[in-house]
Amino acid sequence: MTEITEYITNDFKAIDSQETISTVQAFFDDSHFSHFPIIEEGIYIGSIAGEDIETFDADKKVTDYRFTLEGFFARTNTIWLDVLEVFAKNHTNLIPVLDENNVYVGYYEIEDILKFFHETPFLKEPGSIIVVKKPILDYSMSQITQIVESNNGKLLGLFISEADVESVEVTLKITLGAMNEIIQTFRRYDYEIISEHQEDSYISNLKERSEYLDKYLNI
Secondary structure (H helix, E strand, C coil): CCCHHHHHHCCCCCCCCCCCCCHHHHHHHHHCCCCCEEEECCEEEEEEHHHCCCCCCCCCHHHHHHHHHHHCEEEECCHHHHHHHHHHHHHCCEEEEECCEEEEEEEEEEHHHHHHCCCCHHHHCCCEEEEEEEEECCCCHHHHHHHHHCCCEEEEEEEEEEEEEEEEEEEEEEEEEEEHHHHHHHHHHCCHHHHHCCCCHHHHHHHHHHHHHHHCCCC
């Protein structure tokens, strides 16, 4: 699989802090970026937001507005899941990338990282998605894995897709294994099944009983 660092780009050079606001405004007018990195003497000092710069004095320099710069970034050794988190937390479509010595090396664009995500086995490989729910104090990642594997299933990946102070929802992608047995085992361990599955015999039985009851009541 491609390394995420292969998506680091320098198609556009970082903006120098001595650049005029008018020049940067023109840059944002011609680009699709929400933010762009600013450097001072070659050192990254933050990212400027396209929305903010619209209100700045065109005759001033970027350094005059350094207090508005946002300091988010990723490192060259940051894993792709953490990179996605930086994108989400900062509502940006571009993340500056620094090496371990804080030297600016380029940037990631959200479109490229999503392409990388689509190449992961979690999305690329065939399998079934199950969403389970349990009180936050009771759920266990190791237990979830054990339930899948004890029914001869293979876990391609899982992540917490919803969470609050009371409960968590965990999304799993599974290949192989008997889906109905996996689903029923989750129920025996008091997991609520959020997703719907044709293989779910419990739901099928409920539907059959409901249909029988409807017929009985309509006699």
